[in-house]
Amino acid sequence: MLLPVSGVMTAYAVTDPMPKRYDFKVERVSEELPAVFVEANKFQSSYWTQEVVQEGDSLADVLKRMGVADADIKAIMAKNNADRDMTNLRPNQSVNVRVDASGAVTDVQFFADEELERNLVALEKVDGKWQASTSEIDMKTMPTLRAVQIRSSAIGDMLRAEIPSDVYIQLKEIFADSFDMQELKEGDSIRLLYNSMYFRGQPMTAGDILAAEVVKGGKAYRAYYYSQGKGDEENGSYYDENGKSLQHKEGFNTQPVIYTRISSPFGYRVHPVLHTVRMHTGIDYAAPMGTPIRAPADGKITFKGWKGGYGHTVMLTHANGVETLYGHMSAFSDANGSVRAGDIIGYVGSSGRSTGPHLHYEARIGDQPVNPATVALPTPKLTPTNMAAFRNRQKESDATLAAVRDLPVSVAQLD
Structure with a gap:
């Protein structure tokens, strides 16, 4: 009985009537539109350009190469003060300027190096005068x-x-x-x-x-x-x-301090109060006053004393070319010369530019701050749970x- 039913259904599908055809009328419509008019001197455009800092460059040298007018350079350099040091530039960093439709420079922005931080300097020209940018930090x-x-x-x-x-x-x-x-x-x-x-x-x-x-x-x-x-x-x-x-980090198998939390990690931040962009050049470990600070690897003490905003500071050099710095100490240990991993080199404090007891820990390669976690701290092994999350990221x-x-x-x- 199934065959006849299938046959009927097949016949129906084949003989289903085709859709009716309809006739369409084609009509061309033309309409003349008014010409586009652009009022002279009303169109404004601008663009950003950048220049790489060379060894020994001052900010004035870089701006001069970029074609900034001497009067503007003089005014920009006059904005330098104790809170905004615009002379500390690093080779290979960029200085950015914005040029308007007339070819005049209207904005300058770059990072200036200071102790403990790298701060964003953003200037703009308003009514012929240079001032700190009023743009929202974003x-x-x-x-x-x-x-x-x-x-x-x-x-x-x-x-x-x-x-x-x-x-x-x-x-x-x-x-x-x-x-x-x-x-x-x-x-x-x-x-x-x-x-x-x-x-x-x-x-x-x-x-x-x-x-x-x-x-x-x-x-x-x-x-x-x-x-x-x-x-x-x-x-x-x-x-x-x-x-x-x-x-493997060549012997960096010891944490420099037993800490309660990381109060400030390495990297760039927007300051919550000052609303400025800053790069923190190390890792801050919050710890009680007097907590021992230990060398994370074998090394040699190359500096021991007061270092500006770092306060009481110890600096070590290690066999792999990494230099480590320990700031804001309350006191030094008796260690001098060569030290072994785990040796106490000082004690947590709040000396220098500090808001409370903590260790400021830096790592440098060729005097360039780098993330201590990736070059001068023990690498944690991945647990099964971490491994699953790592696989997803991978x-x-x-x-x-x-x-x-x-x-x-x-x-x-x-x-």
């Missing part, structure tokens, strides 16, 4: 993707791809136990995902590398940034694709890096 953090094909050298090709030198220093340190970045040759490649910080639409500085992939001699090396998330997400570590620590990063994988050219930005 620093945006956005991920940046780069792909670099090595043709000459890693540092040179990365700079040509508009990657800040700070990122090169980070990358070199991340893979220091695997290979030397200076050994990369033509045909090798780099793929990076890192945070960039923007102020008023201009990239101001780079944050942490989130993921990296370096192909050297046909072999791929990968790194992923991950924090176990205890209120100090900015102080994570780098792991390979299997979740193993990439940085999957997201790999999906992003895949967009520029196997490209035969350098990609300066992929939006």
